[in-house]
Amino acid sequence: MPVVAVINRKGGSGKSTLATQLAGCLANRGLQVMLGDVDRQQSSLAWLRRRAAQPLARNAAIVGWAFGAKSVMRPPAGITHVVLDTPGGLSGYDLARVVMSADAIVIPVGDSIFDRESALECHAELMTLPRVASGRCKVGIVGMRLDARTKPAPRMLAWATEHGLPYVGSVRESQLYPRGAETGLTIFDADADRVQNDLAQWKPVTEWIEAAWSATEKMEATAKTAVPVSAPSIAPTAPAAASRRRTLVRAPLPVPKAPASEFRTSREIVRPTPRAQRFGWLFTVFRAWA
Ligand SMILES: Nc1ncnc2c1ncn2[C@@H]1O[C@H](COP(=O)(O)OP(=O)(O)OP(=O)(O)O)[C@@H](O)[C@H]1O
Ligand SMILES: [Mg+2]
Numbered sequence: 001m002p003v004v005a006v007i008n009r010k011g012g013s014g015k016s017t018l019a020t021q022l023a024g025c026l027a028n029r030g031l032q033v034m035l036g037d038v039d040r041q042q043s044s045l046a047w048l049r050r051r052a053a054q055p056l057a058r059n060a061a062i063v064g065w066a067f068g069a070k071s072v073m074r075p076p077a078g079i080t081h082v083v084l085d086t087p088g089g090l091s092g093y094d095l096a097r098v099v100m101s102a103d104a105i106v107i108p109v110g111d112s113i114f115d116r117e118s119a120l121e122c123h124a125e126l127m128t129l130p131r132v133a134s135g136r137c138k139v140g141i142v143g144m145r146l147d148a149r150t151k152p153a154p155r156m157l158a159w160a161t162e163h164g165l166p167y168v169g170s171v172r173e174s175q176l177y178p179r180g181a182e183t184g185l186t187i188f189d190a191d192a193d194r195v196q197n198d199l200a201q202w203k204p205v206t207e208w209i210e211a212a213w214s215a216t217e218k219m220e221a222t223a224k225t226a227v228p229v230s231a232p233s234i235a236p237t238a239p240a241a242a243s244r245r246r247t248l249v250r251a252p253l254p255v256p257k258a259p260a261s262e263f264r265t266s267r268e269i270v271r272p273t274p275r276a277q278r279f280g281w282l283f284t285v286f287r288a289w290a
Contacts, residue, residue, distance in 0.1 A: 002213040010118035014108035014144035019085035022184025027060035051184030104212035108144035111152040140168035140213035168207040210239030
C-alpha cells in the first residue's frame with residue numbers, strides 16, 4: 001500500500017497543512033485514504049473531526065488513525081493509500097519507525113535560513129536509514145508558504161539543487177490554507193475554477209509522489225523475484241565443506257590435564273587387559289560401545 005510521510009524536525013513548517021491537503025487530493029480522486037497521525041497533538045485527527053461536519057467533504061471521506069511512533073501501522077480494511085502526518089522534532093528511533101512504512105517522504109521547507117538548515121539536518125538523518133539510502137523510499141522538498149509577490153521559489157530550487165535534494169514543488173502563502181485547517185476542507189474540495197492557480201502548484205507535488213510510489217513498487221517486485229548470483233562464490237563449495245567436516249571429525253579430542261583419579265569418564269576407567277591387548281581390534285569396538 002503506497003504511503004507518503006510528511007516529515008520535518010522544525011515545528012510549524014507546514015507538515016499538517018501538507019499532509020491534510022495531500023489526503024484531500026487523494027480522497028477527491030475517489031481513493032480510500034487514511035490520514036495517519038503520529039503527532040501527539042493529533043492535529044490531523046482534530047482536522048478530520050471538523051471535516052466530518054462538512055457536507056461537501058462527505059463525497060471524499062478520509063479515515064483517521066492515530067498511533068504512537070512506537071506502534072506498528074495497521075490501516076483499517078479497505079484503505080488503499082496512506083498519508084502520515086508527523087510531529088516536529090521527530091528523529092532517531094521514532095523517525096526510523098515511521099520511515100520503515102513510508103515509500104515517499106516530503107519535507108515542507110519555508111523560505112528562511114532556519115527552515116533550510118533544519119531541512120538539511122533532517123535530510124541527512126533520513127539518508128542514514130537503509131530504506132532511504134537504498135532508494136526504496138524517495139525524499140523530496142516542498143517549498144512552503146512562499147511569498148507569491150517575490151521570487152522565493154527559484155531561490156529554494158537553487159538551494160535544493162546545490163545540496164542535491166529533489167525540489168518537488170512550491171506552495172504559496174495563502175489564507176486558503178489556515179482557513180482549510182479551520183473548516184476541515186482542502187483546496188481539492190473547492191470549486192476547481194476558484195482555485196485553479198493553487199491546484200496547478202500542487203500538480204508537480206502529487207505527480208512526484210505518484211512516481212516515487214510506482215518506483216518503490218517496481219523495486220520491491222524486482223527484489224522479490226531476484227535470484228542471488230554472487231552468494232555461492234563466497235560460500236565454500238560442497239566438496240570443500242565436506243572435507244573440512246571430515247577433518248574436524250578426525251581431529252583428536254583435547255584431553256583434560258587432570259590427575260587420573262579426577263577423570264571419571266566410562267572410557268577412562270576401562271583398562272585393556274593383556275587378553276584385550278592381543279585382540280586389539282575387539283577392544284577398540286568394546287571402547288566404542290562403552
Ligand atoms: N501555504 C501556507 N499559507 C499560509 N499559511 C500556511 C501555509 N502553510 C501552513 N500555513 C500555516 O502555518 C501554520 C503552521 O502550519 P502547520 O500546522 O501545518 O505546521 P506543522 O509543521 O504541522 O506544525 P507542528 O510542527 O506544530 O505540527 C498553520 O497556522 C498553517 O495554517
Ligand atoms: Mg502539525
